Amino acid sequence: MAGITVPERTPSAVRSTVQVSIDLxxxxxxxxxxxxxxxxxxxxCALALAVVLARLFVLGHDACHGSLFKSDKVNAFVGRLVxxxxxTTFSLWHVGHNVAHHGFANLKGRDQVWVPFSPQESAALPxxxxxxxxxxxxxxxxxxxxxxELWWNxxxxxxxxxxxxxxxxxxxxxxxxxxxxxxYLAFLIVIAFVTGQAWWLIALFGGVLPFLLWxxxxxxxxxxxxxxxxxxWFDKRAEWMRLRKVDDLTRDIHFxxxxxxxxxxxxxxxxxxxxxxxxxxxxxxxxxxLLTHGLASAKATVDxxxxxxxxxxxxxxxxxxxxxxxxxxxxxxxxxxxx
Numbered sequence: 429m430a431g432i433t434v435p436e437r438t439p440s441a442v443r444s445t446v447q448v449s450i451d452l453x454x455x456x457x458x459x460x461x462x463x464x465x466x467x468x469x470x471x472x473c474a475l476a477l478a479v480v481l482a483r484l485f486v487l488g489h490d491a492c493h494g495s496l497f498k499s500d501k502v503n504a505f506v507g508r509l510v511x512x513x514x515x516t517t518f519s520l521w522h523v524g525h526n527v528a529h530h531g532f533a534n535l536k537g538r539d540q541v542w543v544p545f546s547p548q549e550s551a552a553l554p555x556x557x558x559x560x561x562x563x564x565x566x567x568x569x570x571x572x573x574x575x576x577e578l579w580w581n582x583x584x585x586x587x588x589x590x591x592x593x594x595x596x597x598x599x600x601x602x603x604x605x606x607x608x609x610x611x612y613l614a615f616l617i618v619i620a621f622v623t624g625q626a627w628w629l630i631a632l633f634g635g636v637l638p639f640l641l642w643x644x645x646x647x648x649x650x651x652x653x654x655x656x657x658x659x660x661w662f663d664k665r666a667e668w669m670r671l672r673k674v675d676d677l678t679r680d681i682h683f684x685x686x687x688x689x690x691x692x693x694x695x696x697x698x699x700x701x702x703x704x705x706x707x708x709x710x711x712x713x714x715x716x717x718l719l720t721h722g723l724a725s726a727k728a729t730v731d732x733x734x735x736x737x738x739x740x741x742x743x744x745x746x747x748x749x750x751x752x753x754x755x756x757x758x759x760x761x762x763x764x765x766x767x
Contacts, residue, residue, distance in 0.1 A: 462634040474633040478641035484510040493704040517601035536663040544746035571644025663748040
């Protein structure tokens with residue numbers, strides 16, 4: 429890719445190993461905290477565990493891109509390992525994310541994440557579906573979207589309707605994730621009985637709550653990356669191939685106190701879409717190079733909290749001809765036009 433040097437695309441085995449080791453230790457520490465801490469400590473550890481799950485997921489995401497280690501076999505092994513706590517299947521994520529999302533970012537019919545309906549499409553849907561879309565695109569619904577539309581439909585024993593193909597490795601990885609989930613939950617319940625605690629309390633704070641919060645984190649992060657007043661979507665492949673630019677497809681997100689660092693730099697998303705082989709710890713340098721070479725503009729770097737509030741109000745439906753986002757009230761006009 430123009431403007432990105434080879435060293436920025438080369439993963440460091442030492443740095444990647446340190447990242448994986450630290451996050452696995454944090455994962456274990458949070459579980460120990462849930463088991464041993466008083467109630468307030470269990471709540472704090474559950475919240476921390478959700479963030480650790482997101483960190484592990486980002487490392488699995490990088491392994492899937494081949495940007496964690498040089499070896500494909502090591503990436504596949506480590507990727508499956510760090511995906512297990514989030515019950516994510518490595519092979520299915522690879523197809524849905526690397527092929528569909530990165531191969532056709534913001535192209536309706538090929539990309540599969542947060543694809544907006546047009547007003548006409550929304551008006552023609554069964555009544556329950558636009559209502560679900562309103563929930564999904566509310567500030568409280570991002571996690572539900574990820575849980576249902578991505579994790580459940582596409583990452584756990586998905587049907588051919590949702591992924592378009594069937595492969596043996598999909599089943600194997602799905603069984604692996606499901607087996608880990610059952611074993612992990614059983615472990616928490618056994619530990620609860622051994623320590624004389626309510627099993628549901630340990631299962632809630634050690635498993636269910638962190639998992640749901642992780643879904644919310646992921647749904648929110650992906651929504652913010654590919655939705656926004658200046659983010660462009662396409663419904664015609666020829667137009668997409670001719671006009672797409674990285675500044676139109678995604679955004680870099682910054683939060684106060686540099687909270688984005690908690691997620692291994694994945695909020696620096698433009699460089700990642702320019703070249704998915706860039707390791708997370710080199711995205712900052714790669715972003716600077718994009719700006720220096722005029723391959724990206726400063727306007728596509730946005731404040732996270734302000735951006736999130738704006739998205740939930742303004743970006744509900746999309747006019748693919750005018751390349752404009754619309755709020756949900758526009759649906760009433762579309763309904764009248766169809767009638």
